[in-house]
Amino acid sequence: MxxxxxxxxxxxxxxxxxxxxxxxxxxxxxxxxxxxxxxxxxxxxxxxxxxxxxxxxxxxxxxxxxxxxxxxxxxxxxxxxxxxxxxxxxxxxxxxxxxxxxxxxxxxxxxxxxxLFDSESAANIYAAGWLRNATVRARPVRGPVLPTVMVRRICRRSYIPALLAVVTLLGIVAAPGSAPVTRTVVLVLWAVLASAAWRATALGVPGETLWRWAVLGVLTVAGVGAQWLLGVPASPLVFAVLAALAIVSGALHRGRPRTNDDFTVIEDGITGGVPVGMLGYWCAGWIAVIPAVLAAVLAA
Structure with a gap:
């Protein structure tokens, strides 16, 4: 081992x-x-x-x-x-x-x-920066056009699958010492990266919704399956449902367009101020933490 x-x-x-x-x-x-x-x-x-x-x-x-x-x-x-x-x-x-x-x-x-506090602009800059010096070749589309284009967009943003692999592999490393915490962190990070994939599949054309859900479904199944690499959970069925809920909810909440123009800082007398608007922007999709924690607890 x-x-x-x-x-x-x-x-x-x-x-x-x-x-x-x-x-x-x-x-x-x-x-x-x-x-x-x-x-x-x-x-x-x-x-x-x-x-x-x-x-x-x-x-x-x-x-x-x-x-x-x-x-x-x-x-x-x-x-x-x-x-x-x-x-x-x-x-x-x-x-x-x-x-x-x-x-x-x-x-x-x-x-x-x-x-930038604009999720769409930030995502476009990530993609543009990643592809700045990359060679992108035109290839004919074989099979259904929409899913092929969606998969290609994710593959061109290869930092998404690469970071998914990093998260899973480091989860395997950390799991024996702190399984519940590791499972929670891995699930939340999978949800964050799944939101990037969900955003990458947005083409703005009719008929894309079904295929976007199909891609998200594949990522969700892969994310739930990756949890088995950290150890077999005690309640597999309930765990799988909660883990899938964590990934999907995080991807949908964090993957939708969001901006922030509220830079109000609330003084708390301890830390020097809490930037409520910025925290709300950065922590979008936090709801995924709840099913992730429940899944990790049930897996123990």
Whole structure:
């Protein structure tokens, strides 16, 4: 069992590193910072504080993963290895200014999109940033047009299936130590990523609703099936219903168009203020947590 968990951890962390490097390149510089900062001083940009924080975050992820696998010694070794992996993935290319400026645009797109408070614009920016340097070839459509186009849109946003795989694999790693918490987190993250797939299947054409539900149904079945990889639940039928409800409700609530223009901050005297509108935007689909928790409790 430990061998399987180690393999899952390695595959998950490599996948996560690849996705992070494509979304948030480590060696990148924004054009204005180059023109008004590095260029007048005659310096060449290197790894900035954003990149250092990213390496640190991967190191922490490695520490947690290693601790789940082999305690404190595993945490130290895995933390160093994962941080080194992220560093190597970011600096493997030669330092060329055009590439760093191009990567700076990509990183700025992904970094700014969560603060737009417009789900459709943010999703479009994610897709555009992911496909900036990708080769997209025209292929003939075989079979029904709508489901084929929907599946292609999800595949072109390959960060969605990649992150689904990462969540499931890390769930397998963490399940033996904290099964209920792990099941809840995996279900909620599946719901969040299913909402991205639900949004990607929105074509705005007549007759798409049935096919969109079919795609969501496949993702839901896959998400419920992935829970069996974390261990067989005690009440399989009830668990499957609650898990499916968590994924579908989260996908539908979070996947519908939403905006926020309420930036009111309520002072609580402790934390310095609660941004109610922003929290409501970021936590859309929170209702999925309830069936996810119930499913995890019943699975124990």
């Amino acid at each position: 430990i061998v399987v968990r180690v393999v899952c951890a390695v595959v998950a962390l490599v996948l996560l590193t690849a996705v992070a490097e494509r979304m948030l390149p480590l060696r990148a510089v924004e054009r204005d910072r180059w023109e008004w900062g590095h260029r007048p001083r005659g310096t060449f940009p290197g790894i900035d504080t954003v990149g250092v924080r990213q390496v640190g975050a991967f190191g922490v992820t490695g520490i947690l993963t290693g601790y789940l696998l082999a305690g404190i010694p595993g945490a130290v070794v895995t933390g160093v290895l994962v941080a080194a992996l992220r560093w190597v993935a970011g600096v493997r290319h030669a330092r060329r200014l055009p590439r760093m400026l191009d990567d700076g645009i990509t990183r700025a797109m992904f970094s700014a999109s969560p603060m």
